């Protein structure tokens with residue numbers, strides 16, 4: 187071996203050694219369907235910030251908001267294929283995988299977000315985090331958005347006002363049954379399509395939180411919003427089991443810690459946005475708030491509550507009883 191080839195070999199060995207010592211950071215793509223200025227958007231960005239600070243060079247979080255990477259019809263499949271490492275779909279979007287999580291869609295089950303929180307943090311709520319294990323998914327925690335309201339092109343005071351009208355719903359049979367119970371027509375559509383469907387009057391209304399109605403500008407194309415607080419829209423943060431369990435222990439525990447802190451941060455934003463976004467919607471003058479009297483609200487409760495019985499077999503009576511108990 188000449189000096190020249192020896193030197194070249196030495197240089198190559200050194201270069202290879204160095205490149206394997208400086209391993210590329212683990213990429214963690216976090217995809218979601220809402221805007222940045224929402225509880226989920228803010229939580230994801232906060233998580234990225236904490237991971238950048240604490241795991242610099244080891245993990246790189248890339249956040250993709252507003253269905254930029256995957257829409258809500260595709261994100262769970264993409265996760266199972268390993269194309270995305272973290273998502274936080276609404277609890278209504280897991281029907282294909284588990285019956286239990288459908289409990290969150292039962293109309294008029296929870297009195298308020300405090301009750302939702304008590305149920306999620308209780309024994310039953312925590313056990314449900316593991317309900318997707320057989321599909322290779324790990325439930326990392328819940329995140330709040332808020333209670334849902336119903337917007338429409340006509341004022342909805344009683345269920346009779348919704349008769350025959352088309353309402354966009356998330357992909358949940360419980361939500362379909364809820365609108366069928368008031369003789370309306372549920373239409374399952376992805377979140378990214380809702381504004382256009384409302385604007386073009388292909389549908390008459392939709393149900394969502396104040397945050398989503400505001401950030402998606404639904405209020406600009408829906409002249410009436412009835413404050414029903416009839417259901418909850420929260421999220422389950424999930425990751426791919428193979429990815430998660432394959433992480434070095436210290437990285438996994440740092441990520442979980444950063445995520446838990448980000449959820450606390452996101453929940454605080456959710457509570458603030460709920461009232462701020464409601465105020466902003468009606469300050470715009472583009473939509474009118476319909477407030478129900480107790481008697482009117484009771485009509486919605488009476489009409490929709492039979493849906494509980496319809497799904498009791500699939501969800502489990504004990505689980506429903508535990509959720510009801512969380513109201514106290």
Ligand code: LMR
Nearest residue numbers: 219220276356377394398
């Ligand atoms: C919806 O589809 O209405 C929501 O689940 C969107 C979201 O992620 O908040």
